[in-house]
Amino acid sequence: MDKIRIIGGKRLSGTIPVSGAKNAALTLIPCALLTDEPLTLRNLPRLADIDGFQHLMTQFGVSVNIAGGRPEDFGRVVTYEATRLTSTVAPYDLVRKMRASVLVLGPMLARAGEATVSMPGGCAIGNRPIDLHLKALEAFGAEIELAQGYVKARAPDGGLPGGDYDFPVVSVGATENALMAAVLANGTSRLNNAAREPEIVDLCNLLVAMGAQIEGIGTSDLTIHGVKRLHGATYRVMPDRIEAGSYACAAAITGGQVRLDGAKADDMLSTIHALRNIGIEVETDATGIDVAANGPLKAVNLSTAPFPGLATDMQAQLMALLCRAEGTSVLTETIFENRYMHVPELARMGADIDVQSRTAIVKGVPSMTGAQVMATDLRASMSLVIAGLAAEGETQVKRLYHLDRGYERLEEKLALLGAEVERIGDE
Ligand code: EPZ
Secondary structure (H helix, E strand, C coil), X not given: CCEEEEECCCCCEEEEECXXXXXXXXXXXXXXXXXXXXXXXXXXXXXXXHHHHXXXXXXXXCEEEECCCXXXXXXXXXXXXXXXXXXXXXXXXXXXXXXXXXXXXHHHHHHHCEEXXXXXXXXXXXXXXXXXXXXXXXXXXXXXXXXXXEEEEECCCCCCCCCEEECCCCCHHHHHHHHHHHCCCCCEEEEECCCCCXXXXXXXHHHHHCCCEEECCCCCEEXXXXXXXXXXXXXXXXXXXXXXXXXXXXXXXXXXXXXXXXXCHXXXXXXXXXXXXXXXXXXXXXXXXXXXXXXXXXXXXEEECCXXXXXXXXXXXXXXXXXXXXXXXXXXXXXXXXXXXXXXHHHCCCCEEEEECCEEEEECCCCCECCEEECCXXXXXXXXXXXXXXXXCEEEEECCHHHHCCCCCHHHHHHHCCCEEEEECCC
8 A cells, every 4th residue: 555755844835737527427427327419527536436427327238438647647537428327326336336326326216217236335535425415315205225235226117206305414425416306307396495505506417417406506505307318528626625625734734835726715705714824824826826824823713513514524724824823723523423523633743632522622732753554444544644734854644545535636736836855655
């Protein structure tokens, strides 16, 4: 297993491109199932999770054509064509490796009238149930059966009638599955308390480009008028707001000055607000964001929340930054029940953090020391990289496959900013 070796203390400066959003791409790709025409996605990030999803799509008979492009390019253009589906089963051995695979449930049900998808199971940050996905699909008229660890979903003959569903909890994935099921229903569907994350807006924009009729895009109340069929489209994936926020934290902890080219400020206002409260200068324009740390870092209190609140996917990275702030910060993680796996590893680098249930009390320390640390989940591993960039000496982050799931060519981007970083294979 690869690991990344960082020599801390280098001030980051320069410009890096922000890649296409992993969490948008993972819901845009399954839209190819909704039509027998080609769907071309541009600005797709080169990530392990995207490769995994593409492999899953081939299991259904979907053709995946990756356009040329130079090896040094960031992002790819990929065309998916689901002319004819040869299977409606998403097997356990694929779904367990990438839980976002559950996002084939809605579109497969809409296109084929049936879908058999392995239950994804939990992961490091929580047990990650999918009950809301299933309740929304049932509200649209699907019959759902759970057997041998699989979800077996079936639409009535003639397709889903559509219906109304009130989400008791905001769920990004359940909103996405429901949207992809409703667009081909025989009637109108309504989703209340739907997720409003920018990735949901990106999904709605793609579906509309394919011929879907959706009202209330960007709000928590969505109305979908089902149509008979959808056509192909060419669509550019939105920039990754979490990747951009992560590199902003990396620049800030090193006292650096970095431009995040392609970042969309409107998608990350809560992160920008938090950074400014910490004392970081953030300037935004139509094509990107400039981040500069010119003074001491200030302690702040942060609480994660569904969009437009502070993204839970930014909690670990901001915590790493706050380890170096003057004063004590209080972070509250309201979305997932076990999203502090980075804390013991940060503590090995000298951080002073006390976790009490969903709250983490972070006492700023004047310095941290490099150490060998273990990545446990995607965003936790990025927080260790961020801490390592400003720690004294060498940090090695093991189990790099966690990082490769969500950060396109991380060490190349960090090296572009002047970091002393290299990827090393395991002895
Ligand atoms: C998406 O996960 C993202 N993943 C996550 O990013 C992100 O942290 C999360 O949304 C919240 O923003 C992708 O988009 C691929 P949820 P998702 O359904 O859809 C509970 C990353 O690091 N819930 O909004 O699984 C759930 O347990 C990843 O890139 C139910 O109870 O998140 C959680 O407490 C990590 N029942 C809360 O809702 C359900 O049926 C929010 O989960 C579904 C969810």
